[in-house]
Amino acid sequence: MSELTPLGEVVGRYGLDARKALGQHFLLDETVCARIARLPGDLEGRHVLEVGPGPGGLTRALLAAPIAHLTAVELDARALVALAEVEAAFPGRLTVLQQDAMTFDGTTLPTPRQVVANLPYNVGTPLLIGWLRQAGAWERMTLMFQEEVALRIVAPPRTEHYGRLAVLAQWVAHCAIGLRLPPGAFRPPPKVHSAVVVVTPHAEQPAPELFRAMERVTAAAFGQRRKMLRGSLKALGSAEALLAACGIAGERRAEELSVSEFDALARVVAERPA
Known part of the structure; x- marks a missing residue:
């Protein structure tokens, strides 16, 4: 392996001042990067996707593990030179793509595949929802978010942070x-x-049409979360019939429902004629 620029010097050497417009906050502590790289468990033989590698701190930590290959998607052209140095140090093990992660199809990577990333703050949630739609394609996702977003992902019902994101995420993954x-x-x-969330998809995943139904149900229910469900679910048709079919009282509110109750609602909606 060729000599790498010390991580603490990378930002200065390559002019990588973090840009707010790109949601950048660089993680340069090698010990912390190594801790994050251990969170997914045994990565031997895995094909890993990293989004927004920036100076490459987490990139280096992942390449220190026995992964099969790392694909790093980076929009910021300034980071490419720093990442090229890492690519040269780990020949054949790292591919760097200058691309918007929102348009990158990670399911084109070989299996088994995982995502490990310190996500840019401004696109973390939409990226997660996109991956949840295809959760069965991933063995695991280890993702850094703002702590408030992380709490919204893991929140149980009847708590402050429980909402649409919690339902979608916990429906398809632990x-x-x-x-x-x-x-x-x-x-x-x-x-x-900030906080790192480990998302491990369930063995059984909903069909695409059922996921779309769940998106509709949660959007309606939490879009007017202080309303009773018999009011907030009117956008889906007959709210009374929908709730009755699932044995859910109309005076309940979205934050009171369990993930399994949302699953029941989504299945009824998915079976309705378009």
């Missing part, structure tokens, strides 16, 4: 916070804490 990080762990420090 979700747990694996690591919390203070602002000082990043350069520049964000104004909020």
Whole structure:
């Protein structure tokens, strides 16, 4: 392996000042990067996708594991030179693509495949929802978010953070916070804490039409979350008939329903004529 620029010097050497427009907060602590790289478990033989590698701290930590190959998707052209240095140090093990992660189809990677990423704050949630739609394609997703977003992913019913994101995520996967990080762990420090969520998809996954039905149900239910369900679900047709079919009282509110109750609602909606 060729000599790498010390991680603490990478930002200065390559002019990688973090840009707010790209949601960038760089993780340069090698010990923390190594801890994140251990969260997915045994990565031997895995094909890993990293989004927004920036200076390449987490990239280096992942390549230190016995992964089969790492594909790093980076939109910021300034980071490409720094990543080229890492690519040269690990010949044949790293592919860097200058591309918008929102348009990259990770299911084109060989299996078994995982995602491990310190996600840009401004696209973390839409990226997650896109991956949840195809959760069966992934063995595991280990993802860094703002802590508030992480709490919204793992929240149980009847809690402050429980909402649409929690239902969608927990419906298709087991979700747990694996690591919390203070602002000082990043350069520049964000104004909020961050957390890594480990998302492990269930063995059985909903068909695409059922996932679309769940998106409709949760959008309606949580779009007017203070309303009773008999009011908020009117956008789906006869709310009374829908709720009766699932044995759910119309005066309940979205945050009171379990994931399994949302599953029942989605299945009824999916079976209705278009």
